Amino acid sequence: MIVFDRVTVEVAAAERTKRLLDDLSCRLDSRRVALIGDNGSGKSTLLRAIDGLIRPDRGRIEVNGLDPATQTSQVRRQVGFVFTDPMSQLLMPTAVEDVELSLTRLAPQRAERSRRARQALAEWGLEKVAERSVYDLSGGERQLVALISVLATDPAIVLADEPTTLLDRRHRRRLEEVFDRLSQDLVVATHDLDWAARFEQVVLIDQGRVVAEGGPQETIAHYRRLTDG
Ligand SMILES: Nc1ncnc2c1ncn2[C@@H]1O[C@H](COP(=O)(O)OP(=O)(O)O)[C@@H](O)[C@H]1O
Ligand SMILES: [Mg+2]
Structure with a gap:
């Protein structure tokens, strides 16, 4: 549970x-939360504040009972x-090395780390690109490797800032389906309203x-009324 208090x-x-x-309060108490709103509305700032990358000038944030401004490293272990x-x-140069790097804390032993990195890539159908340079991956594959690397740190909460914005329709859909299957708590900023409609809680x-x-229906309808004038 994530709370923003003024x-x-x-x-x-x-x-x-x-x-x-601006004096923002909200309670993100669903497992899957989508943030929607125009460019420049504050979505990225909100996500960065959850992770302690940005600190509030006033007010308080709680992330599973922790304050990201003062307990930053404890929060980052969860996020x-x-x-x-x-x-x-x-x-890192290759996909598998990147996932290995993320596993440094959870799998200190090199052989075990390598085994787990390959297994994590295979779990999402990416075993064939394990040794490939990240520069030779498609945009969708790169984003999937980035997500697998994040998951390798065993977070309780995954924050994602427009993770599908740079992708074409096909890869966007594939990545969204991967996010839909995650067991972690999820807070995602997105402009894809069809995707936002599949979340439990939507914040405009x-x-x-x-x-x-x-709920998604009312909140997305509210946004459509705002933008369609
Ligand atoms: N470091 C900064 N200095 C000045 N303005 C900023 C800075 N970071 C973000 N902004 C502005 O703050 C507003 C909110 O930004 P942001 O949280 O990135 O919105 P969103 O992610 O919804 O597009 C935008 O108008 C943006 O230009
Ligand atoms: Mg943004």
């Missing part, structure tokens, strides 16, 4: 301070983050505030 995040902009989150561009998180963000929140 959270404000500000940055100094040219002549004034800009509010990225995995998937970015829009998988190349920003694939650090606008100008750094929660403007609607609840």
Whole structure:
């Protein structure tokens, strides 16, 4: 369970301070939560605040009882983050090495780590690309490797910031189906409203505030009314 209690995040902009989150409160208490809203509404800021990458100027955040601003490393042990561009998180030359790197803490022994990395890739049908350079993978394969690397750290919660935005329709659908099968708690920012409709809880963000929140149908309908004028 993730709670935002009157959270404000500000940055100094040219002549004034800009509010990225504006006194935002919400309770993410479903296993699968989708964040929707226009570009610049504050979705990425909210996700980064959960992970302690951004700290609130005012207000408080709780992630399974922990405060990401002061208990950052404990929170990070529970949380995995998937970015829009998988190349920003694939650090090693090949897919299998990248998953191995993520397993460093859970499988300190090299042979065991290698076995588990291959097994994790195979679980999602990627055994054939294990030795391939991450530069020679398709966008969908890269994002899947990035997700498998995140899962290898055994997170309780997976945060994903528009993980399918850069993908074509076919790969987007495939990756969304993988996310749908995850057993971890999930908080995903997405512009794909058909996908958001499959989540338990949908939160609509606008100008750094929660403007609607609840089941997918009502919240998505609210968003459509906002955007379609
Ligand atoms: N470091 C920063 N400095 C100034 N403005 C920022 C910074 N980070 C984000 N913003 C602005 O804050 C707003 C919210 O950004 P963001 O959380 O990335 O929105 P979203 O992910 O919904 O597109 C946007 O207008 C963005 O341009
Ligand atoms: Mg964003």
